Amino acid sequence: MALRGSIDVLSLRRIVGWAWETDAPETPVAVLIAIDRRVLGRCKADLFREDLAVHGIGTGRCGFAMSITAALLSPRHGYEISARREGDGTHLPGSPYVLAPAIGIVGEP
Structure with missing residues (x-):
């Protein structure tokens, strides 16, 4: 089965992306x-994203967002x-x- 997708936003508090089979x-x-x-965490890639729909990625309902x-x-x-x-x-x-x-300690190499 061919899995497509990516992570579009990755931060300490949030991950946003898409996954499509x-x-x-x-x-x-x-x-x-x-x-x-x-x-x-776990989530379902079922959020609508217009950018994905425009590009023919399924119906566009393959986005996900997860708070950390x-x-x-x-x-x-x-x-x-x-x-x-999963x-x-x-x-x-x-x-x-x-x-x-995201931050460093002053004096670290």
Whole structure:
């Protein structure tokens, strides 16, 4: 099954993207967001996005957005965040995505 998609917004508090299964275009993809084996959250790619509809990506109802609890990620650390199809673990194209540290400590190399 061909999985298409991407992460369009990646921050310490929010992840926004889309996922679409070409062999099951009407079925929302269940997306799992994780760092290594630590699951940050799950969501369904079923939000309407006009940009996707215009480009013929299904009916456009393949977007997702997930908020991240403030205590889960530190702005002082970088992370490799994976976005995968739940069930078989297939990564979205480009996954894992790199989230760079948002702040640094003065005097660090």
